[in-house]
Each structure stands twice: as C-alpha cells, then as structure tokens.
Amino acid sequence: MKFKVAILGTGNVAWHLAPALEEAGHTVTEVYGRDLSKVQQVTKRLYTTEAKTDLDFSDSEAEIFILAVSDQAISELADEVILPEDGILVHTSGAVSLDILGYSSASYTGIFYPLQTFSKDREINFEDVPFLLESEDGTTLQKLKKLAKSLSPMQYILKSKDRMALHIAAVFASNFSNHMLRLAEEIMARKGLDYEMLKPLIIETISKSLELGAKKAQTGPAIRSDFNTLDAHYQFLNYNAQVAEIYRLISQDIIDSY
Amino acid sequence: MKFKVAILGTGNVAWHLAPALEEAGHTVTEVYGRDLSKVQQVTKRLYTTEAKTDLDFSDSEAEIFILAVSDQAISELADEVILPEDGILVHTSGAVSLDILGYSSASYTGIFYPLQTFSKDREINFEDVPFLLESEDGTTLQKLKKLAKSLSPMQYILKSKDRMALHIAAVFASNFSNHMLRLAEEIMARKGLDYEMLKPLIIETISKSLELGAKKAQTGPAIRSDFNTLDAHYQFLNYNAQVAEIYRLISQDIIDSY
Numbered sequence: 108m109k110f111k112v113a114i115l116g117t118g119n120v121a122w123h124l125a126p127a128l129e130e131a132g133h134t135v136t137e138v139y140g141r142d143l144s145k146v147q148q149v150t151k152r153l154y155t156t157e158a159k160t161d162l163d164f165s166d167s168e169a170e171i172f173i174l175a176v177s178d179q180a181i182s183e184l185a186d187e188v189i190l191p192e193d194g195i196l197v198h199t200s201g202a203v204s205l206d207i208l209g210y211s212s213a214s215y216t217g218i219f220y221p222l223q224t225f226s227k228d229r230e231i232n233f234e235d236v237p238f239l240l241e242s243e244d245g246t247t248l249q250k251l252k253k254l255a256k257s258l259s260p261m262q263y264i265l266k267s268k269d270r271m272a273l274h275i276a277a278v279f280a281s282n283f284s285n286h287m288l289r290l291a292e293e294i295m296a297r298k299g300l301d302y303e304m305l306k307p308l309i310i311e312t313i314s315k316s317l318e319l320g321a322k323k324a325q326t327g328p329a330i331r332s333d334f335n336t337l338d339a340h341y342q343f344l345n346y347n348a349q350v351a352e353i354y355r356l357i358s359q360d361i362i363d364s365y
Numbered sequence: 366m367k368f369k370v371a372i373l374g375t376g377n378v379a380w381h382l383a384p385a386l387e388e389a390g391h392t393v394t395e396v397y398g399r400d401l402s403k404v405q406q407v408t409k410r411l412y413t414t415e416a417k418t419d420l421d422f423s424d425s426e427a428e429i430f431i432l433a434v435s436d437q438a439i440s441e442l443a444d445e446v447i448l449p450e451d452g453i454l455v456h457t458s459g460a461v462s463l464d465i466l467g468y469s470s471a472s473y474t475g476i477f478y479p480l481q482t483f484s485k486d487r488e489i490n491f492e493d494v495p496f497l498l499e500s501e502d503g504t505t506l507q508k509l510k511k512l513a514k515s516l517s518p519m520q521y522i523l524k525s526k527d528r529m530a531l532h533i534a535a536v537f538a539s540n541f542s543n544h545m546l547r548l549a550e551e552i553m554a555r556k557g558l559d560y561e562m563l564k565p566l567i568i569e570t571i572s573k574s575l576e577l578g579a580k581k582a583q584t585g586p587a588i589r590s591d592f593n594t595l596d597a598h599y600q601f602l603n604y605n606a607q608v609a610e611i612y613r614l615i616s617q618d619i620i621d622s623y
Contacts, residue, residue, distance in 0.1 A: 223380030280549035282585030284542040289579035291538035312539040321547035
C-alpha cells in the first residue's frame with residue numbers, strides 16, 4: 108500500500124525520512140518549512156515535491172501529514188495547519204503526547220515516532236529504526252503500521268505515557284552515553300593523548316553490555332568501591348567542577364546500585 | 366622472545382591474561398592468590414602452573430611478575446612479595462603510579478596496563494587490547510614491549526601521570542556509558558517495556574560517535590535546549606532523586622558544552 112505523504116519540517120528527521128519514504132515507493136507531495144532555503148535543501152534530495160512555506164494544505168493530495176519538527180513547534184503548527192478532509196496528522200516526537208494534536212483541524216491524529224538518533228552527516232538505514240505508533244482510530248493505526256512496515260521490520264504500538272518512559276530511557280542510552288564519550292574525548296585532548304586508544308574499549312564495553320546486560324557488564328573503580336581511585340580521579344577533575352560532580356554522582360549511583 | 370611469567374591475582378584481568386600469555390607461547394610458572402579455590406579456578410584454565418598461596422617467589426623461574434590485583438592490594442603485595450634476583454615486578458592498574466612498587470624487593474619495576482574492560486563471562490580478544498607500558502629501566506621497558514607485542518598489535522609507552530588521565534577518560538567512556546545503559550534498562554523495566562527496542566539506537570549512537578566524534582554526534586532534548594521536554598523528563602524521574610539529579614546534571618553539562 109503506497110501513500111501520499113506531506114512532510115512538515117526540515118530538521119534531521121525530515122532530512123532522512125523524506126527520501127526513505129520515496130525509496131519505499133510512497134510519494135512525498137510537499138515539504139513545508141518557514142525557511143524556503145532549508146525546505147529546498149530537503150526537496151533537493153527528492154524527485155518531485157512541492158516546497159511550501161505556508162500551512163494551507165487544503166488542496167494537498169497527501170493523506171498523511173508528518174509533523175517532523177521540534178517538540179516546541181508541534182503545538183503551534185498543529186493548530187495552524189489546514190488539512191484536506193480525512194487528512195491524518197501525526198508527529199514524530201518521543202516526548203510529546205498525542206493529545207497535543209487534539210486542537211488541530213485534523214480528522215485523525217497519531218504518532219509516528221522513529222526511535223533512532225538522526226544527524227545530517229550520517230546515513231540512516233531505516234531497517235534499524237523501530238517505529239513507535241499510536242492512534243485512537245483503528246483505521247489510522249493500521250495505515251501508520253503499513254507506512255512504518257514499508258520502512259522497517261520493527262513496529263510497536265505504544266501509548267503516549269509509555270512512549271515518554273521509552274524516550275527518557277533513550278536519552279540515557281543515547282544522548283547521555285554519547286556525552287560520556289565526549290567527556291572522555293576532552294580529558295584525552297587536555298593531556299594530548301590519542302582518543303584512538305580508547306576506541307577498542309568503547310566497542311567492547313557496548314558489545315558486552317548488550318550481550319550480558321549492563322548490570323552484569325559493569326566494571327571499574329566504583330563497582331569495586333575503590334575509594335582511593337575514586338578520590339584521585341575526583342581530585343584530578345577539579346579544573347571543571349561540573350564534570351567532577353558528574354564523576355562523583357555517577358560513581359555514587361554505581362556504588363548504590365550493586 | 367618467550368618469557369616465564371608469574372601471575373599474582375585471581376580477578377578478571379588474571380582470568381583472561383593468564384591463558385592469553387600461554388596461548389602466545391609464554392610459560393605461566395605460578396598463579397598466586399590468598400584463596401586457593403580461586404587460584405585453582407585460574408590454573409584450571411592453564412596447562413602446567415603452580416597454584417601458590419604464599420608470596421615467597423625466591424625459587425621461581427619466572428622473570429616477569431604481574432600483579433593483577435585490585436588497586437588497594439598492590440602496595441601490600443608489592444611490599445611483601447619476595448622475588449628472585451633480577452625479577453621484574455609490574456602491575457596492571459590504570460590508576461596507580463609506578464612509584465608504588467618502589468618499596469618492593471624487585472630490582473626492576475614497570476607497568477603493564479591492558480586498557481580494556483574484563484568480565485569473566487565474556488571472552489576477550491587481546492588483539493583489541495591496547496597495552497600501556499612504563500618503566501624507568503630501558504631494558505625492562507623493551508621486555509614489557511615484547512611481552513605486550515606477543516598479545517596485541519597496540520602498545521603505547523606512557524608516564525604514570527598521563528596514564529591516570531587516560532584511566533579517568535576510560536571510566537567515562539566505559540564504566541559510565543555502561544551505567545547510562547543500566548539506567549535505561551531500569552526505566553524500561555519499570556514500565557514493562559522491552560529493552561530490545563533500544564538496542565538499534567545504542568548501536569547507531571556509538572557507531573556514529575566513533576565516526577563523527579561525540580561532539581558532532583550529539584542529539585536529544587538538552588542540545589536543542591528543549592526545556593519543556595527536559596522538565597517533563599525530570600518530573601517523571603522523581604521516584605528516584607539521585608537518577609533525577611544525574612539527568613539534570615548531564616543535561617546541564619550538554620547545554621553548557623555547545
């Protein structure tokens with residue numbers, strides 16, 4: 108089943124999702140954004156798509172309208188967008204409830220949340236993207252499931268409340284673990300040490316954690332309650348009070364968790 | 366060049382290092398530990414090795430004595446061990462200075478630090494283990510380099526001060542990133558959600574971070590300064606004040622870093 112889809116947004120999700128939809132055989136009828144040059148950066152990646160800077164979609168041929176914008180922008184765009192009759196309005200956020208689309212003109216609303224980290228500099232294989240879906244309307248949910256299935260083998264139906272918990276877990280698993288690597292990079296750079304030395308450790312850590320579970324995989328001074336080392340590390344980090352506090356707090360939480 | 370090596374310790378490093386040394390053609394002459402049953406768990410993995418529970422190595426044929434024990438135990442064991450003349454005493458810690466071996470009876474001392482995360486439940490390929498080496502004696506350093514080279518293509522010579530910085534970076538990159546996955550597992554379990562959903566995200570996050578660098582790879586609500594989402598997540602976590610504070614502090618550090 109092929110759909111006509113409009114994309115509202117020009118960020119990282121829109122950037123990757125729009126071409127993926129085309130590749131799966133759907134038609135991307137329009138891409139909307141306030142900034143025409145940003146819209147054109149996305150439409151350049153597509154075959155024939157209208158670049159739009161206004162929110163009147165009353166004449167659109169699309170059936171599904173995907174709000175792929177920042178969480179803060181969802182509510183305003185949902186309230187202002189004018190959809191054709193029977194148009195389905197969905198957003199792609201992990202954090203925002205379905206209710207937020209309740210004041211829109213859409214007859215049907217839903218969630219189409221791709222659980223992955225998207226950066227423009229990095230290709231995404233949508234087969235590795237679980238889609239988290241929600242709608243109060245059964246027919247809409249079936250359509251979203253078909254759309255997701257055309258992109259990825261992983262589709263899950265999830266209520267907004269559970270989706271928020273999932274999103275928080277994803278922040279820890281992705282954004283925060285990446286920030287731990289960032290802090291490691293900075294400590295190495297500060298001493299002129301080659302970050303390459305750490306890469307085998309990082310790869311083994313994550314592989315092990317996914318295989319054994321993080322609890323069983325933990326090593327290091329905190330789980331050994333090695334307070335001499337913890338104290339020496341904390342002292343070393345005193346050039347940055349916030350990073351030292353992060354060190355202290357995570358170490359304490361590891362100590363408390365075992 | 367093949368060595369005769371004694372291993373002092375029965376922990377995760379000794380567990381993996383002793384068989385790897387044998388496989389590389391060296392002879393593990395003795396394994397020492399206070400607890401004979403733990404010693405025997407290690408010697409069971411080896412061909413012909415003496416299980417020792419006393420520290421008198423004066424008659425040992427070994428040339429290199431590897432203290433693979435917890436950081437707290439290094440100093441006591443180094444002071445008590447009796448080595449044959451010209452025996453080289455090294456420890457395997459990332460955090461402890463070379464000086465700590467200065468009061469031992471050893472003629473030569475050094476560091477033989479394998480930069481990797483070791484758990485008994487997980488096989489280690491030593492080709493993925495960088496060895497960080499140090500000694501004040503040139504001949505000793507050459508021997509440690511040969512020993513390391515027989516196990517891994519990655520050997521680096523590093524002063525104790527830089528090794529400590531490297532170790533702190535490794536704690537962030539490995540122990541702390543793993544703890545972020547642990548917290549994610551717990552949030553999922555709390556809501557009865559399947560942790561499998563997060564695995565593609567985790568794999569993509571780390572692959573991306575290693576390819577682009579963590580700074581460029583960062584995504585999520587903190588880097589977007591999305592305070593609505595940050596606040597909602599913080600509220601959600603109020604069942605565990607310490608985890609909520611970890612969320613707040615790392616988010617703040619991400620905001621401050623960009």
